[in-house]
Amino acid sequence: xxxxxxxxxxxxxxxxxxxxxxxxxxxxxxxxxxxxxxxxxxxxxxxxxxxxxxxxxxxxxxxxxxxxxxxxxxxxxxxxxxxxxxxxxxxxxxxxxxxxxxxxxxxxxxxxxxxxxxxxxxxxxxxxxxxxxxxxxxxxxxxxxxxxxxxxxxxxxxxxxxxxxxxxxxxxxxxxxxxxxxxxxxxxxxxxxxxxxxxxxxxxxxxxxxxxxxxxxxxxxxxxxxxxxxxxxxxxxxxxxxxxxxxxxxxxxxxxxxxxxxxxxxxxxxxxxxxxx
Numbered sequence: 001x002x003x004x005x006x007x008x009x010x011x012x013x014x015x016x017x018x019x020x021x022x023x024x025x026x027x028x029x030x031x032x033x034x035x036x037x038x039x040x041x042x043x044x045x046x047x048x049x050x051x052x053x054x055x056x057x058x059x060x061x062x063x064x065x066x067x068x069x070x071x072x073x074x075x076x077x078x079x080x081x082x083x084x085x086x087x088x089x090x091x092x093x094x095x096x097x098x099x100x101x102x103x104x105x106x107x108x109x110x111x112x113x114x115x116x117x118x119x120x121x122x123x124x125x126x127x128x129x130x131x132x133x134x135x136x137x138x139x140x141x142x143x144x145x146x147x148x149x150x151x152x153x154x155x156x157x158x159x160x161x162x163x164x165x166x167x168x169x170x171x172x173x174x175x176x177x178x179x180x181x182x183x184x185x186x187x188x189x190x191x192x193x194x195x196x197x198x199x200x201x202x203x204x205x206x207x208x209x210x211x212x213x214x215x216x217x218x219x220x221x222x223x224x225x226x227x228x229x230x231x232x233x234x235x236x237x238x239x240x241x242x243x244x245x246x247x248x249x250x251x252x253x254x255x256x257x258x259x260x261x262x263x264x265x266x267x268x269x270x271x272x273x274x275x276x277x
Contacts, residue, residue: 003225005037012142013093013227014039018086020073020129021098023050026148026196029220030095035062039093042086044071044078073098074117079128092143094133096126096170101152101163104267115162122166130177130188137186144187144227147174151194151239152263154246155255158271159263171232178231189230191223194239 006012017034021027022043031041035058043051043066051068059066067089071081098121102114130145137143152160153167170190177188195213214236226233234240249255264271 001222003221005225006228009224010037010039013144016040016042016086016089016091017093017095018042018044018082018091018133019095019097020044020071020078020082020125021096021148023047023054026193026216026219027095027097028054029216030097030224032058032061032217033220033224034093035064035066038062038064040065040089042067042069042082042089042091044069044073044082044085045098046070046072073125074120076120076124078125079132082129083132090140091133091136092140093146094129094137094144095146095148096129097146097148098125101160104159104263104269106158107161110162118162118166122163123169126170126173130173134177134181134186138181138184141185144189145174145177145181146223146227147171147188147190148223149174149190149192149232151192151234151243151246152259153192154243155252155259157256157259157263159260159267159269164259175231182230187227187230189227190232191226192232192234192239192243193219193223194234194236194242 017039019027019030019041022031022041023045027045031043031054035041041058041064043055045051048068048070051070055066055068058064067085069081069085071078102118103110126147133145147170149171150167152164153171155164157164171192174188174190181188193214196216196219219235222235223233234243246255261271
């Protein structure tokens with residue numbers, strides 16, 4: 001499906017957009033789509049090299065300004081760094097795209113630092129970034145926040161317990177912002193995506209073949225075309241079917257077991273039965 005953006009998209013969400021987690025995958029796809037609309041970009045990610053390469057590539061195709069900065073979104077000062085980098089810019093759209101899971105392992109096997117990194121990135125930095133930019137968007141009377149979530153956040157699971165929990169936080173947080181900031185003409189949305197073919201998943205060796213993975217460009221196109229359809233929008237028809245089933249089922253145990261089977265499959269593990277089951 002070809003998704004068209006509203007005619008007033010650039011006026012509402014421009015002239016600058018900030019993408020946290022903007023060097024590859026869905027972040028890159030968001031950047032390219034926004035640049036095609038003439039919106040200037042601020043791209044944040046941990047590695048400076050990929051950011052600069054992407055910025056040069058986009059600028060060769062589109063007449064937009066781009067700022068990049070190496071910011072570790074798991075660190076306590078990430079939101080402050082983003083605010084400082086953009087203090088002289090009229091930012092109309094903030095996309096928190098970072099937060100893909102780091103690994104697939106049973107909970108006791110996760111290093112403590114990786115658990116804290118996920119919580120810091122998906123909960124702490126998301127909250128503080130929104131807190132820094134909300135007053136600016138309220139003053140503008142237009143603009144938006146996008147929290148890129150995951151279908152995984154709709155249920156608990158083995159192998160990625162903290163990831164699922166942190167994405168559930170993003171979902172509920174965005175819904176609260178949607179109601180509160182909507183008073184001032186500012187959109188906020190939990191943009192829930194499912195399996196997506198990204199470099200980070202490929203580096204982890206994640207097997208997504210059984211989950212109808214979407215292309216990053218298709219995810220970005222559909223997401224941006226539906227920024228006004230908050231508080232929650234699930235990208236991809238097959239993901240909406242899955243989400244409806246998860247959220248309406250009365251048997252949470254069965255849902256969690258099913259989600260765990262999927263997580264184990266992605267990790268290449270065999271799901272063990274529960275004791276006494």
